[in-house]
Amino acid sequence: MAMANSLALVLLVVAGAVLSLPPATLAVTSPYVRPKPRATLSLLKDDDDDTGGQTPEQVHISVVGSDKMRVTWITADDAPATVEYGTTSGQYPLSATGSTTTYSYVLYHSGKIHDVVIGPLQPNTTYFYRCSNDTSHELSFRTPPATLPFKFVIAGDLGQTGWTESTLRHISSGDDYDMLLLPGDLSYADVYQPRWDSYGRLVEPLASARPWMVTQGNHEVEKIPVIEPHPFKAYNARWRMPYDAAAASPPSGSNLYYSFDVAGGAVHVIMLGSYADYSPGSPQHTWLESDLAGIMNRTIKPAFVLALVHAPWYNTNEAHRGEGDAMRDAMEPLLRGGHVDAVFAGHVHAYERFARVYGGREDACGAVHVTIGDGGNREGLAEDYVDPQPAMSVFREASFGHGRLEVVNATHARWTWHRNDDDVAVVADEVWITSLASNPACNK
Ligand SMILES: [Fe+2]
Known part of the structure; x- marks a missing residue:
């Protein structure tokens, strides 16, 4: 008995010592041994491929306002920019018509890129739809709920490799979700335009079923001096987001940055542009000021405010160190004033979570x-970290995977990171986030 008491005393002392350790020693660099990068997928069409014509492909959807959805797809030949839809499979009592565009890039000529906004739609409702009157290709999506809880999936730097496929499979086979957010670097086409098409085919099963809200990364720039002087040509043509006056208030005027509400205004999401001018006085900076002032002036403020950006403002990986610093200096005070709860970035091909931070x-x-x-791109993982790990970096690991943020109620959200662990999605990091709006100390 005396021995048991002594053992208990020793355990208590050890536990006490552990709990009283300074925060730096609680920071975690995961020891997980990760598998190798995987090859780029082959989803390019062969010249003798007999699909095409007016067959819709690369379908994806994005929210427009609180009750509309933009449907975007591509056909090889001219086809009607029409979406027929309804809430019963095989029946399409509603329809809408939009516009069609194309672009050329060096010697490449895109297919017909169709863009149709449909609605008003009921929240949390499954709609069946077909594009360009195509009778062989019924799709369906579910509209986001108009109230909390709300479930986001967040995945950056996706690319189109075997690991991308693994990430997408984990996303679709995991718990259901309402919307996917992507903080830049979509296709890794890197000026080879058919790779934008193959990427569109790869993500269609997911992106046609839940809204995909994206912002740009460096791989979307695709500017070639003299030959292609205008950046974001493919990205802006293929992934139009709700930035204009018909879709957003305030409208940003640029597809490179915009914001929107979900869950009836309970969550406000700000998509920032790392590769658009963000300096004070720039259109993006001015728009962000206006956007955040708008939500702070609401009678009922958002419970949670989220922001996405490509180049991280906080980063202890050796890759891309300091690239987000200038943007952070320009915009972090605005985000603090707007009670932004979380900022999700991409660019560094790894996972890292910080504590609540400001001003470094x-x-x-x-x-x-x-x-x-860490979505799965062809460039592989960024495995080298700064040592020692700073206390504010709570968890870091260079593995492929995706994240999920469930805003459960007006005060709490649960964040989980799902590692592609030998093709099995494993929750490797998890934290509950309490909203700034509910913290009196942050609302003085
Ligand atoms: Fe990047």
Whole structure:
């Protein structure tokens, strides 16, 4: 008995010592041994491929306002920019018509890119639809709910490799979700335009079923001096987001940055542009000021405010260190003033979660910063970290995977990171986030 008491005393002392350790020693660099990068998928069409014509492909959807959805798809030949839809499979009592565009890039000529906004739609409802009057290709999506809870999937730097496929499979086979957010670097086409088409085919099963809200990364720029002087040509043509006056208030005027509400205004999402001018006085900076002032002036403010950006503002990986610093200096005070709860970034091909931070240090009224640039791209993982791990970097690991944020209620959201662990999705990091809006100390 005496021996048992002594053992208990020793355990108590050890536990006490562990719990009283300074935060730096609680920061975690995962020891997980990760598999190798995987090859780029072959989803390019052969010249003798007999599909095409007016057959819709690369279908994806994005929200427009609180009750509309933009449907975007591509056909090889001219076809009607029409979406027929309804809530019963095989019956399409409603229809809408939109517009069609094309673009050329060096010697490449895109297919017909169709864009149709449909609605008003009921929240949390499954709609069946078909594009360009195509009778062989029924699709369906579910509209987001108009109230909390609300479930986001967040995945960056996706690309189109075997690991991308693994990430997409984990997303679709995991718990159901309402919307996917992508903080830049979509296709890794890198000026070879058919890769935008193969990417569109790869993501269609998911992107045609749940809204995909994206912002740009460096791989979307695709500017070639003299030959292709205008950046974002393919990205803007293929992945139009709700930035204009018909879709957003305030409209940003640029497809490179915009914002929107979900869950009836309970969550406000800000998509920032790392590769658009963000300096004070720039259109993006001015728009962000206006956007955040707008939500702070609401009678009922959002419970949670989220922001996405490509180049991380906080990063202890050796890759891309300091690339987000200038944008952070320009915009972090605005986000703090707008009570932004979390900032999700890509660019660094690894996962990292910080504590609430502001001005380069831990701050209970700052945002949780997460790097989620681990979707599966062909460039592989960024495995080298700064040592020792700073206390504000809570967890970091160079593995492919995706994240999920469930805003459960007006005060709490649960963040989980799902590693592609030998093709099995494993929750490797998890944290509950309490909203700044519910913290009196941050609302003085
Ligand atoms: Fe990037």
